[in-house]
Amino acid sequence: MSLKKFSELFGDLDSINSTNNKIEVLKNYFLSNDPIDNSWAIYLLTGKSNKRFISGRYLKNLFSQIYEYPQWLIDTCYLKVGDSAEVITLLLKNKTNSRKKKLSNISLNELLSETIPALSKLNEEEKNLEIKNLWEKLPEDNHLIFNKILTGTFRVGVSIGLITKSISKLINIDEEIISHRLMGDFKPSIDSYEFLINKNINLQELNSKPFPFLLANTFEDKIFKNSINDFQFEWKYDGIRMQLIKRSGNVSLWTRGQELVNKSFPELVEKMSHIKDDFVLDGELLVWNFKEQIAVEFSLLQKRINRKSPTRSIQIKYPIIFIAYDLLEINGRDIREIKLENRRIELEKYFSKWQIKTENNISDIFKICDLIFPKDWPDALTYKEKSRENNTEGLIIKKKTSIYSSGRKKGIWWKYKVDPMQLDAVLIYAKGGSGRRAGLYTDYSFALWKDKELIKFASAYSGLTNIEIKELDKWIRKNTIEKFGPVRSLKPEMVFEISFEKIHISKRHKSGIAVRFPRITKWRKDKKINDADSLENAYELMKKI
Amino acid sequence: MRTNKDYLIRYKDGNLYCELADTWIDPSRPVKKALITHAHFDHFTFGCEEYISTKETAILLKERVGDNIKIKTFEYGEEFKINGINISFHPSGHILGSSQIRFIFAEEKWLISGDFKLQKDQTCKQYEIVKTDYLISECTFGLPIFKWDESNKIANDISQWITNSPEKTSLLFCYSLGKAQRLLNEISQTNFKGNIYSHGSIHKMNNSYRELGIDIKDTIKIENKKKIDELKGSLILLPPSLSKGSYLKNFKNIQTAFASGWMSIRALRKRSGYDKGFAISDHADWDGILEVVKKSEAKNVFFHHGDSEALSKYLVEKESINVLLFGK
Numbered sequence: 058m059s060l061k062k063f064s065e066l067f068g069d070l071d072s073i074n075s076t077n078n079k080i081e082v083l084k085n086y087f088l089s090n091d092p093i094d095n096s097w098a099i100y101l102l103t104g105k106s107n108k109r110f111i112s113g114r115y116l117k118n119l120f121s122q123i124y125e126y127p128q129w130l131i132d133t134c135y136l137k138v139g140d141s142a143e144v145i146t147l148l149l150k151n152k153t154n155s156r157k158k159k160l161s162n163i164s165l166n167e168l169l170s171e172t173i174p175a176l177s178k179l180n181e182e183e184k185n186l187e188i189k190n191l192w193e194k195l196p197e198d199n200h201l202i203f204n205k206i207l208t209g210t211f212r213v214g215v216s217i218g219l220i221t222k223s224i225s226k227l228i229n230i231d232e233e234i235i236s237h238r239l240m241g242d243f244k245p246s247i248d249s250y251e252f253l254i255n256k257n258i259n260l261q262e263l264n265s266k267p268f269p270f271l272l273a274n275t276f277e278d279k280i281f282k283n284s285i286n287d288f289q290f291e292w293k294y295d296g297i298r299m300q301l302i303k304r305s306g307n308v309s310l311w312t313r314g315q316e317l318v319n320k321s322f323p324e325l326v327e328k329m330s331h332i333k334d335d336f337v338l339d340g341e342l343l344v345w346n347f348k349e350q351i352a353v354e355f356s357l358l359q360k361r362i363n364r365k366s367p368t369r370s371i372q373i374k375y376p377i378i379f380i381a382y383d384l385l386e387i388n389g390r391d392i393r394e395i396k397l398e399n400r401r402i403e404l405e406k407y408f409s410k411w412q413i414k415t416e417n418n419i420s421d422i423f424k425i426c427d428l429i430f431p432k433d434w435p436d437a438l439t440y441k442e443k444s445r446e447n448n449t450e451g452l453i454i455k456k457k458t459s460i461y462s463s464g465r466k467k468g469i470w471w472k473y474k475v476d477p478m479q480l481d482a483v484l485i486y487a488k489g490g491s492g493r494r495a496g497l498y499t500d501y502s503f504a505l506w507k508d509k510e511l512i513k514f515a516s517a518y519s520g521l522t523n524i525e526i527k528e529l530d531k532w533i534r535k536n537t538i539e540k541f542g543p544v545r546s547l548k549p550e551m552v553f554e555i556s557f558e559k560i561h562i563s564k565r566h567k568s569g570i571a572v573r574f575p576r577i578t579k580w581r582k583d584k585k586i587n588d589a590d591s592l593e594n595a596y597e598l599m600k601k602i
Numbered sequence: 603m604r605t606n607k608d609y610l611i612r613y614k615d616g617n618l619y620c621e622l623a624d625t626w627i628d629p630s631r632p633v634k635k636a637l638i639t640h641a642h643f644d645h646f647t648f649g650c651e652e653y654i655s656t657k658e659t660a661i662l663l664k665e666r667v668g669d670n671i672k673i674k675t676f677e678y679g680e681e682f683k684i685n686g687i688n689i690s691f692h693p694s695g696h697i698l699g700s701s702q703i704r705f706i707f708a709e710e711k712w713l714i715s716g717d718f719k720l721q722k723d724q725t726c727k728q729y730e731i732v733k734t735d736y737l738i739s740e741c742t743f744g745l746p747i748f749k750w751d752e753s754n755k756i757a758n759d760i761s762q763w764i765t766n767s768p769e770k771t772s773l774l775f776c777y778s779l780g781k782a783q784r785l786l787n788e789i790s791q792t793n794f795k796g797n798i799y800s801h802g803s804i805h806k807m808n809n810s811y812r813e814l815g816i817d818i819k820d821t822i823k824i825e826n827k828k829k830i831d832e833l834k835g836s837l838i839l840l841p842p843s844l845s846k847g848s849y850l851k852n853f854k855n856i857q858t859a860f861a862s863g864w865m866s867i868r869a870l871r872k873r874s875g876y877d878k879g880f881a882i883s884d885h886a887d888w889d890g891i892l893e894v895v896k897k898s899e900a901k902n903v904f905f906h907h908g909d910s911e912a913l914s915k916y917l918v919e920k921e922s923i924n925v926l927l928f929g930k
Contacts, residue, residue, distance in 0.1 A: 071868070072878040126746075127919065133912040134747045139869050147747040147866065495869035523873075 059162050062090060063098055064199045070213050079215065083223035087254075094165040096250035100243055101206070102215050109209030110173055111188075113141025116208055120145050123189050124152060136543060139495020142204035149200055153193045160194040169245070173206060218464065228254050236269040236463055241315050267300040267311035268337060268385055268393065269463030273453055273470040280454070280471065281434050289397060289457050290429040290437065291382055292449040293472055295355050296343035297362065301325075301379055303335050304389075310342075321365055324372050325379055328422050332411050337386035338379075338404075339461075340426070345378035347421070351447045354561055355573060381408070382426040382453075385461055393461035400461070401428075437473075444475050450558065451475045477556035478572075478598050480590040481581055483511055484551040487533045489543045490518065498533045498545065499526055501577070503555055505568065506591040514568040514595065515555055520577030529580075549586050554579035560599050570595050610687075610705060610712050611738065613928045618714065618738065618906075620705060623684040625654075627703060627714055637689070639716030640700035641666060641779060656691050658699025658814050662779065665810050678727065694718035695729035696884050697780030698811055704732055713898060715739040717907070719883065720890045721750060725783045725816050729894075737900035741891055743863055744905070744913035748887040750863070756882045757788035763859065763878060764794055764837050771833040771853050775876065776861040778803040778841045780884055783811050783818050785839070785861060790819040797836035799824040804839050845876070863887070888913075895923060902926055 066086050073079050087095050111119075117135070121128050131144065138144045163172070172191070176184050188207070195203055205211040221239060225232040238253050240263075298313040308326045310318050319326050322342065343352040344361050352358075353375075361367065361375040384404040385393050392400060408425045429452070431437035437452065444451050451474035459469035482503035490499035500518045504511035521529065529551070536548040556578040563571035570592070581588075611620050611627070618627040625635045632649035639645055639655075641662035646653070653673040655663065660675045676682055678701065681690045691701035696717040705712040713734035720729050764772040776782050782804045789798070800808065800821040808818045824838055833853065840849075842860065850856065858876045865871050865879025886894065895903055895917065902924045905914060914925040 074877055127916070130746065130912055130916060134745050137745060138747060138867055143868055144747060147749070150749045493869050493872050495867070 059094075059164050060168050060199050060202065061161065061196065062086070063094070063101075063165050064202045066098070067202055067213055070215055076219065079219055080223045080226060083215075083220065084227050087223065087227055092247045092250040093245070096245040096247065097165040097169050099220055099239075099250070099253070100169075100245040101211050102213065103217050103220055103239065103243070104212060110176055110207050111184075113208050113210070116141050116145050116204065119185055119188060120148060122185070124148075136489050137496045139489075139491040139493070140210065142208050142210055143201060145204050146200040149192060150197060153197070160191070161196050163195070166245075168203075169206070224253060228256050230256060230258070233269065233463060234258055237263050237266060240266040240269060241311065241317065264304050265309070267302060267309075267315070268339075268461070270298065270300070270313050270339070271461050271463055271470065272465040273455075273472040274465055274467060276454065276471040276473040285431060285433055285437065287457055289401065289455045290431060290440070291426050291453045291455070292429065292444060292447065293451045293453045293474065294341040294343055294352055294380060294426075295448070295450050296341040296352065296358060296380075299340060299342050299379070300385075301329060301336075301338040301340060301381070303329060303332065304337075304386075305335065306330070321362065321367065322377055323367070325377060325422055328417060328419050329379075331415050331417050332419065333414065334407065334411070335386075335388050336384065336407070338381040339383035339385055340379055340381035342377060342379050344375045347376065352449065354448060354559065356561060356563075356571070377422065379423050380426050381423070383461065395460065396457065397455055397459045397461075398457040441473055441475055474558075477558055477574075477578075478560060479554055479556045479578065480505065480514075480595060480598075481552055481584060481588065482514065482555050483549045483586045483589045484553060485511055485513060485547055485549055487529075487545050487547060494518075494526075497526060497530045499530075501553075503553060503575075504549070504589075505595060506589060507568075511549055511586075512568045512592060514566070514570060514592070515557065515572050515575040517555060517575045517577050520556075521580065525580060552581040552584040552586060552589050553577050554581055560595060562599070568592060568595075570599070610707055610710065610736070611714070613906075620687065622707065623687045623689070623705075625684055628716075635684070637703055638663065639694065639703060639714070640697055642697070642717070642777075645717070656699045656701050659701070660699075661814060662699055662807070662810055665806065678730075692730045692732050693727035695720060695723060695726060698726045698783070698814060698816060700726065700780075702730075702732060704734065710735055712736045713738065713900070715894065717742070717885055718890075718894070719886050720893060721753060723753070723784050723884070724787050725780075725811060725818070731894075731897045733899050735900060736902050736904070737895065737898050738904045738906065739891065739894065740885065740907040741905045741910045741913050742885040742908040743883065743887050744891060744908050744910055746888045748863060748866060748883075749889065750881065750883060750887045753784070753788050753882055754791065756861075756880050757785070757792050760785070760789060760837075760859070760861075760880055761792035761794035763857075763880075764796065764835070767857055768835040769855065770835070771856045772837050773840055773850070773853065773856050773858045774837060774861060774880075775840050775842045775845050775858065777884075779807045781861060781882075782839050783808060783816070784884070785882070786819045786821065787817070789837070794837070797822060797832075798839070799833070799836060800839040801841060801844065803841050892917075892921075896921070904928055 069082050070079055073082065117131050120126060121131055135141065135144050176187060179187060192200065217239060221232050221235045225235045243249060300311045302309045302311065308330045310322060310326065312318055344358045346353050357375060361377065364371055381404065384400050384407065387403065387407065392403065404425055412420055429440055431440055441452050451472065454471045454473055456469045482505055484501055485504045486502035487498040488500040490497055500516065502513050502516045505514045533545060533547060536550065537545040538548060539546045555575050557572035557575040559573040560570055562569060610622065611618055617629045625637055626633045627637045628639055628645040629636050630647055632647060634651045636650040637654050638659055641659050646663065648667055651672065653663065653671060655673065655675060656678060657675045660673045676691055678691050678693055681688050688706040690704050692704060694700045694702045694716045696719055700716055702716050702718065703714045711734040713732050715738065717740050718729055776785055798819065798821045801824055805821065805823045808821060811818045859878040859880055860874055860876040861880045861882050863881055863883025863885060866881035871879040891913065903917065904926050917923040917925050
């Protein structure tokens with residue numbers, strides 16, 4: 058019933074690797090704490106909203122000021138630890154007076170709904186004093202959680218799925234229902250927790266919530282053994298996955314990250330509200346090139362996404378489209394249990410009805426995805442290779458008999474992405490990692506040749522094995538030319554194969570290009586830096602598209 | 603100004619060397635005369651012509667190198683001379699037999715801290731404050747984020763970790779010499795009353811400790827083909843080298859933990875691959891290093907073993923202590 062218990066839960070979850078044990082620990086936690094604290098626990102564990110009350114930098118400055126610690130020393134410690142909240146927790150050890158621990162039993166609710174929000178009403182001086190005061194009153198074991206909540210960095214190895222499973226076990230109700238109840242906003246309160254653990258299922262209850270999304274797996278070669286006729290083929294768009302919902306006349310747009318984004322796309326909400334039927338559609342939101350009937354590149358979509366309330370001129374400059382690929386509910390009837398091929402028939406049927414019967418023209422903002430009909434698997438591969446021409450990432454392959462379940466369900470939907478583009482580049486900078494990779498150099502920058510000069514073209518931090526990371530870290534420390542804070546410039550010597558999905562012109566970068574999803578796919582120890590690619594080679598790739 | 607060469611003790615080929623005595627301290631390659639601070643593998647090497655250490659270190663060393671080495675031993679505090687230089691061993695509190703080494707020549711005192719800790723440890727002699735002019739100190743944990751808990755608190759955490767999962771076999775990885783015996787000693791004073799097994803390498807060291815008069819709880823030597831049921835709810839001590847690879851396949855339904863000072867950092871704990879980490883160390887923490895530097899009254903300090911940049915800067919800025927750099 059307290060922050061103390063929640064700190065213990067955090068410690069347990071942090072040191073248990075087995076999923077079943079984690080579920081068990083969560084279940085017991087929910088059983089032994091009161092609804093309001095459980096509600097806050099779920100709020101924190103699912104990372105529904107990590108509101109930042111103060112920044113990590115602020116926390117470090119504050120500590121430095123109160124305890125007269127040199128700032129550089131705290132920064133050095135940070136490089137080792139990789140998390141501001143944890144650094145300060147470690148430094149606070151034995152610093153606070155243990156006799157004044159008045160808050161050893163503060164409830165999670167009191168802390169999160171009163172104590173911490175109250176901080177933002179104080180002026181800076183009062184705020185600093187109050188944080189110091191809280192550090193002194195809270196038991197040392199609770200400092201980490203407290204600091205993490207303050208800095209909005211509370212994260213633990215628990216997924217929404219795990220919370221779903223433990224609640225489902227707790228009350229013996231299907232995971233799907235719990236998962237659905239957890240979709241969308243979650244406001245911590247006794248009501249929200251009791252709604253979650255309610256054993257009676259009321260169909261109306263989920264009216265405002267999107268369905269749990271069904272996700273595609275990575276393509277596996279064994280699928281080639283099946284008949285091509287068993288599958289539905291679609292282009293894999295590189296937009297924002299969304300559910301477009303109209304229930305009881307109200308339209309809502311939910312992203313896969315469970316954010317309600319009506320305000321960002323008002324023209325879509327407006328147009329769709331003219332449709333007479335109620336429905337839930339699953340699809341993709343894109344910025345559309347209506348002349349060529351293809352999606353524009355993702356960087357332009359980003360310009361639109363970043364606008365929380367776009368002006369009329371932005372709406373015209375970056376026209377959006379919603380491409381539906383599935384119909385999940387129609388006029389209150391949940392049809393997720395129907396086979397995909399039949400849902401497709403329904404989708405097409407309703408789409409043509411809406412096109413004719415809706416007063417305003419909807420087809421300039423809403424369409425259903427075109428299907429592709431490859432003759433055989435080699436033909437499917439040809440389609441896949443052509444996907445860059447229409448700014449898609451490859452194919453989505455769906456079993457025609459698949460029902461719409463939730464999560465990354467195996468064996469029904471696959472994404473079959475076009476092979477990445479690749480360049481061999483030279484490692485020129487390294488930066489210390491954070492979080493789990495603290496204390497190691499794990500963020501790398503790579504360069505390509507331009508005449509006799511190496512020009513930075515991409516940064517990447519994923520793709521190496523742990524063993525390679527350690528090896529490279531050692532090499533980096535021995536081959537540093539200069540240090541600038543956490544960044545080191547390095548002797549140009551190591552060549553890596555960098556893979557990426559897209560390449561386009563960018564004025565912001567010195568290299569004049571930007572790539573999407575760069576990652577390391579091979580440590581080319583066999584190559585010397587003169588074998589690395591040049592910017593010319595990068596421009597060539599661009600022309601090919 | 604003095605150059606490195608003028609110092610009584612300096613770095614030569616990456617090792618500490620006293621030229622006037624033609625003696626090396628914890629050398630990493632075979633030499634004529636080697637002073638050994640303690641019997642951890644990274645502090646001695648095979649094949650030296652003559653070793654000099656405390657009595658306890660000598661016995662542990664022989665256990666590891668073999669009986670046929672030439673080794674001279676001295677009591678703590680007993681002064682001996684090499685080429686006119688007065689040398690003595692003093693307890694460093696790291697493991698059984700571990701020592702600091704003091705050199706006196708021409709009224710100038712030098713102290714090599716060896717690996718040391720200030721925390722209480724019933725399996726070895728408590729660190730002794732030795733005054734010196736020059737201090738050569740280790741700084742493995744030379745950042746203020748390192749602050750050790752009392753070892754009985756850690757032992758209670760370990761005890762609870764085992765008893766909370768009675769259906770599991772708890773594997774605790776720790777260095778076989780020193781850490782293992784300290785843990786055994788501490789754990790035997792907790793509420794955990796189940797069976798404790800230890801790996802052969804640890805078992806051997808337990809016996810050596812006992813022969814040297816240290817009371818170490820009896821453990822069962824772990825055999826490869828133990829019945830799984832017998833191991834349920836018990837504790838097994840293993841050296842860290844066995845944590846990766848096929849050895850773990852000998853056990854079913856296990857939980858693993860590593861006992862090391864590094865485990866106080868979450869990122870390192872996560873990266874280590876163990877389920878749990880217990881932050882207990884036989885090295886000094888930040889406060890410990892500062893205390894030793896101050897109480898030794900050294901005017902000049904050198905650091906080795908560890909990243910000393912921050913610690914040096916701190917001592918220079920905050921304590922006005924002269925920190926020197928070794929030319930390696």
